[in-house]
Amino acid sequence: MQIQINTDKNIDGNERLVSFYTSELEKELARFDDKITRVEVHFGDENSEKFSKNDKRCLIEVRIVKKEPLAVTEYADTIEKAFYGAITKIKKVLTVANEKMHQH
Template sequence: MKVQINTDKNIEGSARLESYFAAETEKSLDRFQDKITRVEIHFGDENGEKFSLHDKKCVIEVRPVKLQPITVTEHAESLEKAFSGALAKAKKSLTTTFEKIKEH
């Protein structure tokens, strides 16, 4: 499973930010490791310089093997909260998807 981190022009991407979020993603989605080819994480600040609550956005796109990509979005006041919310949604969606496949 490859983890790719992308940021918009309003978020400064650093090696530390990338390694932290990649490690958290791998740890959280570890049980799906053999069923996922790639995870793309997109961070954005929708208001740029202006202050606003819930203006940080995290979009996670998970690419399961031989299935359509699963995309989830979360808005929050910080990148960490947006990321953890989106990661929880992605994990739930993957669990549901693979359970449905198992039933057939």
């Protein structure tokens, strides 16, 4: 499973951030590892320096072998909360997709 972490200009995409979120994704999506070819994470801050509620965005796109990509987006007041919210959503989507593949 290839993992790519992207940030917009308002979020520092340093090595520590990339390393942490990569390891979290590997751990959280381990049971789907044989079906996933690539995961892309996009972090963004919708309001730049201004503070507002739920202005941090995390979009997770998962590419599955021989299937269309699946994507979810979560907004929160920190990138950590947005990330874990998006992880919860993508795991649900992957579980449903996995069940449908086994039914056919």
